[in-house]
Amino acid sequence: MSRAVRPPATSRRRKNARVATALLAAGALALTACSTGGAPAASDGDEQETELTKMLVVTFLPLESFSFTPEMFAYSGGYFEKHGLDVQLQPVQGTAAAIQALLGGATPITRASTVDVFPAMEQGQELRSIGTMAYKSNLRVASTEDNSITSTADMEGATIGMGSLGGTSEKMLDLALGADGVPLDSVTRQAVPVTGATMEVVRQGQLDGYIVSLDTSLAIAQQNDDAVVDRAGLTDAPDIQTWITTADNLEDPELVEDLEAFLAAIDEAVQDVIDDAPNDFENVLQTLRESGDWSFPALEDDQVAVEALKIYTTETWVNEAADVRLLENDLEAWQTTYDTYVDAGLLQGGKDPQEWITNDYVPGD
Amino acid sequence: MSQTTRTHEPTSAPGARATVDDAPTTPVAVQRRQPQGRMLKILPWIVTPSLVILIIVAWQLYVTLGDVNPFVFPPPAAVGQAFVVLVTDPATWAELGITVSEILIGFAVAVILGVIVGVVLGKLPWLELSIRPLIVISQVAPKVAFIPLFVIWFGFGMTSKIVLAALLAFFPVMLNVLLGVRSVEQGQREVMSSLNASRAQTFTQLELRSLQPYLFAGMEVGIVLATTGAIVGEYLGGSEGLGAMVVRAMNSLDAARTFALILLLALIGLVLYLIVNEAKRFFIPWHESVYGLRSET
Numbered sequence: 044m045s046r047a048v049r050p051p052a053t054s055r056r057r058k059n060a061r062v063a064t065a066l067l068a069a070g071a072l073a074l075t076a077c078s079t080g081g082a083p084a085a086s087d088g089d090e091q092e093t094e095l096t097k098m099l100v101v102t103f104l105p106l107e108s109f110s111f112t113p114e115m116f117a118y119s120g121g122y123f124e125k126h127g128l129d130v131q132l133q134p135v136q137g138t139a140a141a142i143q144a145l146l147g148g149a150t151p152i153t154r155a156s157t158v159d160v161f162p163a164m165e166q167g168q169e170l171r172s173i174g175t176m177a178y179k180s181n182l183r184v185a186s187t188e189d190n191s192i193t194s195t196a197d198m199e200g201a202t203i204g205m206g207s208l209g210g211t212s213e214k215m216l217d218l219a220l221g222a223d224g225v226p227l228d229s230v231t232r233q234a235v236p237v238t239g240a241t242m243e244v245v246r247q248g249q250l251d252g253y254i255v256s257l258d259t260s261l262a263i264a265q266q267n268d269d270a271v272v273d274r275a276g277l278t279d280a281p282d283i284q285t286w287i288t289t290a291d292n293l294e295d296p297e298l299v300e301d302l303e304a305f306l307a308a309i310d311e312a313v314q315d316v317i318d319d320a321p322n323d324f325e326n327v328l329q330t331l332r333e334s335g336d337w338s339f340p341a342l343e344d345d346q347v348a349v350e351a352l353k354i355y356t357t358e359t360w361v362n363e364a365a366d367v368r369l370l371e372n373d374l375e376a377w378q379t380t381y382d383t384y385v386d387a388g389l390l391q392g393g394k395d396p397q398e399w400i401t402n403d404y405v406p407g408d
Numbered sequence: 409m410s411q412t413t414r415t416h417e418p419t420s421a422p423g424a425r426a427t428v429d430d431a432p433t434t435p436v437a438v439q440r441r442q443p444q445g446r447m448l449k450i451l452p453w454i455v456t457p458s459l460v461i462l463i464i465v466a467w468q469l470y471v472t473l474g475d476v477n478p479f480v481f482p483p484p485a486a487v488g489q490a491f492v493v494l495v496t497d498p499a500t501w502a503e504l505g506i507t508v509s510e511i512l513i514g515f516a517v518a519v520i521l522g523v524i525v526g527v528v529l530g531k532l533p534w535l536e537l538s539i540r541p542l543i544v545i546s547q548v549a550p551k552v553a554f555i556p557l558f559v560i561w562f563g564f565g566m567t568s569k570i571v572l573a574a575l576l577a578f579f580p581v582m583l584n585v586l587l588g589v590r591s592v593e594q595g596q597r598e599v600m601s602s603l604n605a606s607r608a609q610t611f612t613q614l615e616l617r618s619l620q621p622y623l624f625a626g627m628e629v630g631i632v633l634a635t636t637g638a639i640v641g642e643y644l645g646g647s648e649g650l651g652a653m654v655v656r657a658m659n660s661l662d663a664a665r666t667f668a669l670i671l672l673l674a675l676i677g678l679v680l681y682l683i684v685n686e687a688k689r690f691f692i693p694w695h696e697s698v699y700g701l702r703s704e705t
Contacts, residue, residue, distance in 0.1 A: 137658070137659060138659075139658050139659050139660070139661050140658070142479070143479060143480050143661070143663075146477045146479050146480050147477065147480040147481075159659075159661075162660070162661065163479065163661055168477075168479060207655055207659060208647060208652055208655050208656050208659065209655060209657075209658075209659035209660055210659045213659075231647075232647055233564050233647045234564075234644075234645055234646055234647055234652065234655070235559065235564070235645065236556035236559065236560070236645070238556070240556075240557075240560060241560065243560065244560055249563060249564060250564075
């Protein structure tokens with residue numbers, strides 16, 4: 044789904060809530076009339092409805108991916124409303140656009156990978172990480188059996204496709220190649236549509252492989268007998284996806300309250316997804332499907348959906364070392380990631396990355 | 409068009425309109441118009457730079473007074489600096505060469521196909537009527553949405569961008585040519601017929617020359633669309649050319665470089681448009697749209 048602003052579900056729920064409230068009020072009125080001999084009702088139905096705070100949240104890609112399960116489930120499951128928010132999710136094209144939307148004041152919060160946000164932070168942008176969404180990258184390389192790519196060494200001399208040049212995928216590729224001593228310029232990069240259809244181009248030999256998201260990789264593996272989908276060293280490079288806001292926003296008490304409510308809603312939604320794992324995520328998938336808010340192939344495919352959510356709930360949203368709780372920033376991993384980027388030449392270095400991070404707004408136990 | 413224009417318009421050229429007022433312009437009238445002509449000549453050299461300066465000043469004031477984050481909207485000085493860095497980098501010129509080649513090849517293909525299809529449809533009204541819905545559908549279809557498929561169908565090199573550039577530029581050329589063929593006056597056809605001109609002669613001596621103003625009108629729109637097509641093609645599915653450079657600059661959060669690249673692309677579009685415009689002046693100096701403007705200035 045790629046609608047610009049997403050009011051329908053909230054509106055629908057509100058409408059339903061209003062109808063239910065009106066019916067209850069009518070029922071109560073009838074009962075009151077019976078019991079009091081027709082005395083007027085004391086309360087108005089609308090007054091019982093809690094006023095929600097509107098919040099526009101920018102996402103770095105359209106939401107049709109299990110990568111955005113936290114946002115989608117918090118939205119359709121009513122978690123945002125429970126925490127007093129009327130959230131509108133606004134996709135933009137790429138992390139850079141999301142960061143610019145945040146800096147320009149169009150959104151109070153977005154999420155971005157450290158590989159994208161560290162350069163801006165190092166250049167003095169007052170960005171603050173207030174929570175971690177993903178503790179590692181989930182990128183995969185799709186190739187064919189005839190010319191499989193399962194390591195960075197396989198990429199030497201190859202043409203590798205990616206969604207956008209200079210974006211997160213390319214930066215992670217550079218990090219992985221650099222870490223393994225593979226010359227960066229030995230790999231030709233090509234912007235391609237990161238869909239299953241591009242496998243045909245790989246078969247034709249125009250591409251040796253291409254970098255895809257977890258959902259797409261699972262779908263490709265399922266749909267193509269000759270497909271090889273591998274991490275190919277890309278997930279070895281550190282990458283943390285964090286919720287970011289600006290230092291200015293954190294000085295506004297009202298906005299801080301909203302940000303805390305947002306993180307609390309996400310936290311609760313993610314925990315419920317994790318708790319639904321023994322049930323093969325049946326409740327989560329049912330909520331997402333029946334809400335009518337989302338429509339993408341992976342959501343309708345039980346096998347892909349369950350497989351993707353398993354990986355997100357066991358490897359991505361939780362810290363494998365289990366020494367930090369959901370959404371909590373891992374300060375040590377943050378520092379290590381910064382140092383790795385500096386060593387790789389991605390950053391100049393000499394800054395204290397701990398200044399850009401805080402756990403003050405993550406929901407407490 | 410002023411009297412002066414009509415007075416000097418040659419009547420022998422095909423496609424030229426008959427002179428309405430052949431009376432010589434009086435010296436007084438000429439003298440009265442001379443200052444206006446001079447003014448028209450120097451006007452672009454005053455207005456355009458003034459507007460550019462005004463825009464830059466407003467831009468600077470906005471980013472300074474509004475305390476706008478340079479990551480979101482860089483100040484003009486930063487863009488200027490980035491522009492200088494950009495144009496002094498040999499790598500930029502290599503990428504520019506790729507983009508311009510895609511534009512020119514795509515545009516040439518569009519003109520050739522546009523003329524052929526336009527002439528055929530112009531001369532065969534029943535065919536044009538039959539396929540008109542298809543023409544309209546293909547014109548209004550969002551061609552940019554096909555770029556990912558073009559990349560897969562035509563490869564990652566220049567071909568997919570050339571196809572998009574040609575596709576975008578084709579319709580204005582074709583439609584204008586079609587209109588040009590249909591706009592030949594019946595009286596002129598009858599003159600050719602009375603001179604026993606063959607169909608080929610009628611086509612080359614009358615129709616082809618008559619449709620030239622229409623063709624150039626289509627080409628002026630076409631070159632702009634071809635530029636857009638090539639750049640968008642690179643932007644959405646390429647690794648070479650200025651469009652791909654824009655993507656890299658944006659992903660690097662380098663707003664100044666992004667703006668500089670956009671400025672460079674705009675200048676390329678302007679230069680290509682001016683070339684087509686000059687070609688029009690060269691090939692159809694007799695037409696009102698050229699001659700009239702020249703006599704005004």
